[in-house]
Structure formats: C-alpha cells, structure tokens
Amino acid sequence: MAITVSVKWGKKKFDDVKVDPAGSSDAFRATLEGLTGVPAAKQKLLCKKGWPGILKAGAPLSATSLSEGAVVTLVGTASKLAAASEKVVFVEDLPRSALASAGAALPPGLANGHNNICYMNATLQCIRAVPELCQAAREAAAGDLPPGAAAGVASALGHLFEEMAHKTEHDDVFPAGFLAAVRAAHPVFAEVAPNGIPRQQDSDEFQNALLGDLATALVKAPAAGPAPLAPPLRGSGRSANVVDSLLGLELDTTMTCDEAPDAEPPVRRTDTQLKLVCNIQGGGGSSTKVNFLSEGLRLAMEGSTEKRSEVLGRDALWTRKSRISRLPPYLCVQFMRFYWQAHTDAAPGAPAGSKFKIKRSVAFPANGLDMFDFCAPDLQKALTAARDKHAREEESRRAARDAAGASADGPAAKRAKEAELPSSSSSSSAAAAAAAAAAAASSADADDESALEAAVSASAEGSSSGTSSSSSSSPAAPEEGVALPSPYAMPAEFEGIYELFAVVSHAGPDAESGHYTGWVRQGKPGSGSDDWVNFDDETVSSCKTEHVLGLKGSGSDTGDIAYVVFYRAVK
Known part of the structure; x- marks a missing residue:
C-alpha cells in the first residue's frame, strides 16, 4: 500500500509524493527523476528517520523505516528539465473565479x-482570513444545521464566504442574507438613528456576537482541516467547537489580599475567553504610559482591585495576576x-452617555510576538x-556548516569518490559525518541549501550512532503533567511565537x-510576507507592512487606528 512523503530538493519541496514502502528504491528514484530532472544514478537520498546515511541504489525500501x-532530502543536479505535470494555463485565460486564488x-x-x-x-474580512473557520462555515452551510438563530447566522456566513470564494475585487458582494440573519438573531444591530439611518455599531461587540453564534453552531472540524477539535475550554459550559479550538484562551488567575496576605487565603480561578485585552493608559495625570x-497586555493581566476580605470583615485591596494556561x-x-x-x-430620550476614544499611540509587532x-x-x-530542542538543532546546523566549510578543499570528484557516510553502528563523530555528507553533496554540484541539508541530516545520524554530542537534535519531552498549547491547528513543537495577519482599524x-x-x-x-490588502468596504487596495504598523495611532480623529488585531501561531 502506497504512502505519501515530502521531498526536499534545494529550495523546492514536493509534498504528497507517492511511494511503495514494499518496493524498490529504484522505482522511487524514477519518480523523483520525473519530478526534478535529477538522473536516478546521480541522486543521493537522505532521510533522518528512514535510513542511516545515503540510501544505496537498488536497496529495497522494505528494509528501511x-x-x-x-521527509526525504534529495541532493543532485538536474540534467534535464522536468516534464510539466499539469497543463500550462495563462492568467488571461483563467476564469474570474480563479483569479483571486x-x-x-x-x-x-x-x-x-x-x-x-x-x-x-x-470584521468579516479578518475572520475570513482564518482558513479553518472559513471552511467550517462553508461546510456547515452546505450540510444540516440544527434550527436556531445561531445556526442561521452560521449558515448565512458560510453562504457568504462561498460566494466570496468565486469573486474578485472587480465584483460587488453585498452581504444581504448574512445581514438579515444577524439582525434577526441580534436586534441591536438593526437599530436606526432618529434620521432613519442604521446606527453605527462597535466592531468588537459585533465580533463577540458572531463568534458566540459560531461557537454554538460549528461543532464539527472541517473535513480538510486538522481533527479532532481541541477539548472544551474549562468552565466555559460549551462543548468542543471550532471557534474555541481556534481562538480559545484559558487564564489562571490568582488574587491575593494585600492587607492580610498571611491570614487571607488566595482566591484562584480559571477564566476562559476568545481574546486578550490591551489596556491603554496615558495622557495628563496618568502614572502609567503604555507605548x-x-x-x-501586562497591564490588563496584572492589577489591583477592591474586594471583600472575610478575614478583615470589610473591603480590602487585592492584587490580581493572570497567566495563560492554554x-x-x-x-x-x-x-x-x-x-x-x-x-x-x-435631554429626555437622548442617550445617557457615549463611548469616547483613547487615541494614544500604541505600537504592535508584525512578526515575532512572543507570548512566553x-x-x-x-x-x-x-x-x-x-525552544531547547530548536536551539540544539540550530547548533547542529552551525556545526554542520563549519564542517562543510572545513572540507571544501580538494577536487569535487575526489570528494565524491572518497565520501562514505557511517552506518548506524559506526563510532565516527557527528562532525566527521557532517563533513562526509557535505563532500558528497558538493560532488553532486547541488546548491548550498541542499548541501547544508545533507550535512545536517548526517550530523544527526552520526550523533545518534553511539557518540554523545551536545548538538543532538533529539526532542526533549515535557515533564509529566505539563500543560500544552491547544493541539488543534498548532505548529509542531510550538515555541509561543505569533505573527500579525489581520487588523480591524477605526477612524473617528x-x-x-x-x-x-x-x-x-x-x-x-x-513567510514574513510584506504584502497586505486593505478592505474599505467595497474598495480593495494593496499595501505594505509599514502602512499596517502605522495604525498604532497618532492622536488624530481622522486617522485609522488599530482596534482589534489578529495573530497566528508560526513558531
């Protein structure tokens, strides 16, 4: 039965390559020759978890792991262009529905x-940028949802996203059906001003209502996405659902009585929510300046409040500290x-108050938001x-790079003939294995990235073959009972690093x-892409990261200021 593997060749990567694990390596090499143009006889194949060193020609794959x-690394240079696997279609011949994708x-x-x-x-443009949530809504709209207002909103959203998937900037999309469903479920969004014009609403309040409906209705993981869903948020009262799996946070909060820290026991609780809050303090008379x-974030998660102390029999000052546990x-x-x-x-009948705006400039990162x-x-x-595992891997790469540089002298042909990687029983050092792999890679005239990949792979093999090494890349398992991030749609071995991918801004x-x-x-x-799209209702335009970072605020009533930001886990 065939399995699928990924093949890395220089800067290219081929996913879902079919291979028969019971067949011959020659058949696998023939497949790779068709993909890359590298002749089978000149291919050097490495797989850190599949076999030691370089796979020998004609070796049965059944004898490997x-x-x-x-992930298989291919080192070699193409002697001919790989045949096109798909018919070439020019952009001008694409239907409009395929242009955006x-x-x-x-x-x-x-x-x-x-x-x-x-x-x-x-808000919808930002929500649509979460592919798992977008796909779950589209699948729910095409299937059966239980009756109810929340299901009506989820279904209407799925139909809207389906329509948008086949449109481009040149098409007008008016969310009539979705708007009607939202107003039926939440009449506040149907309110009109005395002049008969619908009232402006708070985008955060709309987002809260929308995500609440989707959390109720979307209880199945999308077919094309990861499964199963993450466990329910503790104390949320909701079953497992797509929204909580993608956006759900758990925070452990401890409150300590400042006036009786020894006599009054701390109060502990778990809070669940779908967002964090960035408190903003600044201006005249404020002792705390948030820039x-x-x-x-720290200001919102730590602070003081008045609360009754049973020991003191009166209200007292308590210190609150929250930390994320999921x-x-x-x-x-x-x-x-x-x-x-x-x-x-x-005046009678007039609003009792208004929401005013804090225009203070608060900078936020486009990349590398560290939540540790x-x-x-x-x-x-x-x-x-x-983080420790990735640090060891980086150290291994550095050692391999140094070893590859040290072995750069001598004719390439000679290095290729003399290079011999150790078997699993070899006692050669990791550095020697890395040098041999680098020499073999160089003889194939592969590009630098392929050579480095080979050296790293060999270095890892060498360090696991009986020789102790501080640069070993074997993973360090967390201690028993250690909490993990939500496993749904998370990068493997997540380090707590996020990148910005969507913003809702407000001007006024x-x-x-x-x-x-x-x-x-x-x-x-x-990828660290510098390309963004600005959605100003039906007007769509391109922009760069610098424009988005400029949304930090400048104190102006007319300029756009970031109100809600969305980050995604990347490392």
Whole structure:
C-alpha cells in the first residue's frame, strides 16, 4: 500500500509524493527523476528517520523505516528539465473565479449599501482570513444545521464566504442574507438613528456576537482541516467547537489580599475567553504610559482591585495576576480604546452617555510576538522544551556548516569518490559525518541549501550512532503533567511565537461614529510576507507592512487606528 512523503530538493519541496514502502528504491528514484530532472544514478537520498546515511541504489525500501509523512532530502543536479505535470494555463485565460486564488487579482470587498455596516465588513474580512473557520462555515452551510438563530447566522456566513470564494475585487458582494440573519438573531444591530439611518455599531461587540453564534453552531472540524477539535475550554459550559479550538484562551488567575496576605487565603480561578485585552493608559495625570502592545497586555493581566476580605470583615485591596494556561493557534487582541462617559445634562430620550476614544499611540509587532512571559509556569515548561530542542538543532546546523566549510578543499570528484557516510553502528563523530555528507553533496554540484541539508541530516545520524554530542537534535519531552498549547491547528513543537495577519482599524472620535476598515496579510503563514490588502468596504487596495504598523495611532480623529488585531501561531 502506497504512502505519501515530502521531498526536499534545494529550495523546492514536493509534498504528497507517492511511494511503495514494499518496493524498490529504484522505482522511487524514477519518480523523483520525473519530478526534478535529477538522473536516478546521480541522486543521493537522505532521510533522518528512514535510513542511516545515503540510501544505496537498488536497496529495497522494505528494509528501511520509511513511513507516512517522512521527509526525504534529495541532493543532485538536474540534467534535464522536468516534464510539466499539469497543463500550462495563462492568467488571461483563467476564469474570474480563479483569479483571486491564483494571486492574479485581489479578493473581493463587501458593499456597504448605505447600511452603516463598515464595522461588520471589516470584521468579516479578518475572520475570513482564518482558513479553518472559513471552511467550517462553508461546510456547515452546505450540510444540516440544527434550527436556531445561531445556526442561521452560521449558515448565512458560510453562504457568504462561498460566494466570496468565486469573486474578485472587480465584483460587488453585498452581504444581504448574512445581514438579515444577524439582525434577526441580534436586534441591536438593526437599530436606526432618529434620521432613519442604521446606527453605527462597535466592531468588537459585533465580533463577540458572531463568534458566540459560531461557537454554538460549528461543532464539527472541517473535513480538510486538522481533527479532532481541541477539548472544551474549562468552565466555559460549551462543548468542543471550532471557534474555541481556534481562538480559545484559558487564564489562571490568582488574587491575593494585600492587607492580610498571611491570614487571607488566595482566591484562584480559571477564566476562559476568545481574546486578550490591551489596556491603554496615558495622557495628563496618568502614572502609567503604555507605548507597546506587550505593556498593555501586562497591564490588563496584572492589577489591583477592591474586594471583600472575610478575614478583615470589610473591603480590602487585592492584587490580581493572570497567566495563560492554554494558548490558541489564533490570538485576538482588542485595544481598549473606547470608554463610557455619562452625559450629565442629557435631554429626555437622548442617550445617557457615549463611548469616547483613547487615541494614544500604541505600537504592535508584525512578526515575532512572543507570548512566553504571559504564560503560566506549566505552559512555559512545554514552550521551553520546544525552544531547547530548536536551539540544539540550530547548533547542529552551525556545526554542520563549519564542517562543510572545513572540507571544501580538494577536487569535487575526489570528494565524491572518497565520501562514505557511517552506518548506524559506526563510532565516527557527528562532525566527521557532517563533513562526509557535505563532500558528497558538493560532488553532486547541488546548491548550498541542499548541501547544508545533507550535512545536517548526517550530523544527526552520526550523533545518534553511539557518540554523545551536545548538538543532538533529539526532542526533549515535557515533564509529566505539563500543560500544552491547544493541539488543534498548532505548529509542531510550538515555541509561543505569533505573527500579525489581520487588523480591524477605526477612524473617528468614538465607537458610534467614524469608519472601520479591515487589513489582511497575503502570502503563506510564517513567510514574513510584506504584502497586505486593505478592505474599505467595497474598495480593495494593496499595501505594505509599514502602512499596517502605522495604525498604532497618532492622536488624530481622522486617522485609522488599530482596534482589534489578529495573530497566528508560526513558531
């Protein structure tokens, strides 16, 4: 029965390559020759978990440990161009529905239609950038959902996302069905002003309502996504669902009485939520100045409050400290920019107060958001285990690179003939194995990345063959009982590092006025792409990371300021 493996060749990677583990390696080499153009006789194949050293020509694969999902490194130079496996289709011949997915056109915007729904449009563009959530909604819309308002919202969202999947920036998409479902489920979003125009709403309040509905309705993992779903959030009262699996956080909170720390026992609880809050303090008279996202997160997770002390028999000052015990694959953060202020001279029938805006500039990173310091000790242990393992692997790469450089003298042909990788019983050192692999790679005239990959693989083989080495890449398992991040849709061996991929911004003096826009990063997750798309209702335009980072705020009522930011786990 055939299995699928991934093949790395220089800077290219071929996924889902079929191979018969009971067949001959020659058949596998023939397949690779068709993919890459590297002649079978000149291929050098390495697989750290499949076989020691370089796979010998004609060796039966049944004698190896090649398994499903293994990564095979190919070293060699193509002597001919690989035959095209698919018919070449030119961009101008693509149907409009395929242009966006091919990157030849920008994705579609969402029309406002004088409904004051920019808050909804901006949020939906960001939610659509979470592929697992988008796919789950589309699949739910095509299947059977139980009756209820939440299911109606989820179904309407799935139909909307399905329509948008076949449109581009040149098409007008008006979310009429979804808007009707939301207003039926949440009448607050159907309110109109005295002039008859629909009221502007807070995008964060809309997001909370939407995610609550989706958490109720989307209880099955999408067919194309990872499975099973993450366990239910502790104390949430909800069963396992897609929303909690993707965005759910658990925080361990401890409250200590400052006035009776020895007599009053600490109060501990677990909080569950779908976002973190970045508190903002600044301006005249404030002792705390928040200039960066990390400072605002810490301010929200640590603080003081008044609470009754049973020991003292009165209200006392307590210190609160929260730490994350479960990290999600997608992290949402809301900047606390709006605050409520009552109107002391409000006329009868007029609003009792308004939400005013804090315009202070707060910077946030596009890459490398490190959540380690905000995690509970048990979760930090799990993240540390992954970080230590990756540090050892990096040390192994460095040693291999040094070994490859040291063996660079001498004719390439001679190095190729003399190179011989050790077997699993060899007592050669890891550095010697790395040098031999580097020499073999050089003889194949492969590019630097292929040679380095070979050296790293050989170094790992050598260090596991009876010779102790401080640069061993064997994983360090977390201690028993150590908490792990949510396993659903998480990168393997997650270190707690996130990258920015979507932003909802707001321009205007308060939450009930102004304008919301969405910003979504393009490119593969973890690639560090500098390309973004700005969604201003139906107007769609390209922009760069520098424009998005400029949303940190400048104190202006007219400029866009980040209100809700979305990060995804990458490392």
